[in-house]
Amino acid sequence: MVAARKAVQNMDAYRPPTEGREDKLRFDFNENTLGCSPKVNEALVRALTDRNLSAYPEYSIFREKLARYAGLAPEQVTISNGTDGIIKLVMDTFVEKGDEVIIPVPTYTMFKFYAQLADAKITEVLYEKDLTFPARAVLDSIRPGVRLVVLVNPNSPTGTTISDEDIEAAVKKAKENGALVLVDEAYFQFYGKSSRALIGRYENVIVIQTFSKAFGLAGLRLGFAMSDAANIAAMDKDNSPYGVSTLAIVGANAALDDLEFVEQYAAEVRKNRPEMAGRLVALGLKVYPSSANFLLVNFGSKEKCKLVCDTLKARGILIRNRSSDPLLEGCARMNVGTGEQNRRLLDELGKILPDTGGRAQTGQALLFDMDGVLVDVSQSYRKVIARTAEYFTGKGMSAQDVQDIKQAGGYNNDWDATEALIVKMGGKAEKKAIIDKFQEYYLGKDGVSGLIKNEKWMLGRKNLEALAKRYALGIVTGRPRAEAEYALKASQCADLFSVVVAMEDCPAGKSKPDPYGIRLALEKLGCAGRAYVGDSGDDMKAAKAAGLMAIGIPPAGMANGADAKAISAVREKLVSCGADKMIETLDGLEQALGPSD
Template identity: 30%
Template sequence: MTLLRPNIAAMAGYVPGFQPPDAERWIKLNTNENPYPPSPMVRAAILAEVGVAGENLRKYPDPGSRAMREAAAQLYDVPVEWVITANGSDELLNNLIRACVGEGEEVGYVHPSYSYYATLAEIQGGRVKTFGLTEDLRIRDFPERYEGRLFFLTTPNAPLGFAFPLAYIDELAGCCTGVLVIDEAYVDFAEFSAMELVKRHPNVVVTRTFSKSYSLAGMRLGLAVARPEIVAALDKIRDHYHLDRLALVAATAALGDQVYLRETVARIRATRVRFVAGLQALGYSVIPSQANFVFASPPDRGGKRIYEALHARKILVRYFADPVLAHGMRITIGTDEEMSTTLAALQEIG
């Protein structure tokens, strides 16, 4: 007799990007963290919440994340009932599958995109259907009527960095009979968001993370905007105290400081422009990026060779052995100094 469900016993499990224990000795460009600290208001809010003696930590947090949801609702111009918070956007992706996909039912997504979708589908016992990309970066053979229970659309795409045009996403939403989850983890670095589609299509959910643009990967924060029926369903199946007190005040403060967000994002975008120019000067091909990373291939298309040579120099980037990605690497945009060091290393590696 086995104690486990067969799909859990058989699955390999998701492998997150490497988090070196001696992170300070690396230039760490492998998990798309922000090189700048969060808004000073975040630090102030956390310290105020801790207080002198940590008195507040004795008490449970607000199970309804009210202040954070109100801040998000104001920012995205939707009623508060349209917002749900999460312990990282991963929690939302997980709960969306749990809420919408029964055993044997279909979950679709683009390949390549975020490989955690596959793991979540496996846990649930869902059936996965992947769609490739065409040369002009559209979804290959997407049907006029897509009947999978849920489709994850990562835009900007990770790990490639390009964004699908808004009119195209709008069209996809109309094709899906199930839920279309627009995973906008990187959207603050892009030129536009698809948030307005939530108001136009009852089946659209937009997910956001605080791990990238808000520099809060360490706090585990995310949110989604969707119709209240979907939000209410997600609300039923989440852990009731999924966000701790410090995370809640951090998120609320971060949402409240859009000036800081815009400044940080502008710095990273400016560094991205300089880094891409430097890569191109070395003969790399680079997919135009709307994110805080770029996908770049060396002239000999030997992604692994460059990854290993950078690794030997204590520069950590993300290499994917997947045949459609093995020709290049995903490189997070760090500070100007980190990217100059990386370019100098790439030049030396040749």
């Protein structure tokens, strides 16, 4: 026997459980659970001719079409045999023996697989304990000698995302150290955000996507890379000239002609994802936030996780046991499918988990407003309201001016409250101009940090963990979702909240004091509500209208700058709007809640 290369001898074997899946509900590999567009099947049937099958494939016309889809030039795009082929192509083209490759883990196994095959030095950076991206640790790991940094967004198997700011920070530092950043966006359609725009600004970014997930073409094996033209030219030199089959090209071409099918499926998954998470929480399970087409669920122990996976398999349902991954002991990953498919899985889980009786171990929900309750925004949102109003009126604004507007109620979000303050002070401005200036002050612009950096999380993790043992926790906020996720990530408590209802989730006219958002959160959690904690009259009205205990609290940070009379006025307002209990700080929440029913 001739010995294999040492890199092959030393690498870990990868043996995915892909056999015997044909007649099962396949929730284990993040595939499209409906299959591909009918137009793909029709195109493949037409393509099955002797002439097509006997000829080598041609790619130029398809690459032009793919480039138009990606919004890039044809010379900025290349294809390979699935994203696995693209990952191998990147390693083969750019990574020399001994080069360092940074891989945040847990993540997709094939990055380590091909890095080992390239005989690279692999540095694994552990995700945070709540499975959020370890931004600081990744940046600290980028140094001379690093050749490639891998970022998976959303990540698999966790489903968690990486912010635009963290991605660009990694790209900048990698550029300073002569390294590439590979951004894997296999689940782009379920998340909706891409780093493609960085390609025009940085030559060291490679973004990869696939036809295997949302497009439903995993069996045809086609992935593609997008990057600076010089990088793509180098990859094409290393690429097999006929590595992608004619049938894969035909199928992908037809899939691009039916993007409506793909978007409808992705939209259904996005709609079903929080509902499925809520049902799982109601079964007493811990579910991590996800922006992909799957959920990561903690069953409590690796033994119980294996039992659940094996029992489901015997009943014709496949989910993926991830207990062997770092940080994921006791966890399984499962697809989000159609409503009917999800109900089948959930019904079987209800039978398998008799200790919950199919009901929530935490039989009630505890819901929070975010701004002024969980997050001190006195030095962020409230200052932004004042500065924006000052910009459009030319008049100074006090903290009390902002408080008066907030307590008056009836405003869907802080943009509306800012507009009301401008009008109250005799000013006038277009709503879009107000929003643009507001976001500039809040998020920052042109290298100037925004006031978002001043926010402070108000409830410690230990206290939240104690509450999570008694209640299913959720948030109903008027924040845009991206900004709510930013605050949760910074808190390192995101995993303790099973549902977040944000501004985008409430139709026009259905923001607080309407109870729509609270009722939506309870529906997603699948259990009754115990209480809603808020700092405004609208919060109290919404809680009462939804049938929950209304717990009022003065806005966080107010005591630092308001006199006793102002704080007393806030308390009176909250009580007059229906507060059942008043607390001064979140330390008094346990006592206000009393014993669980």
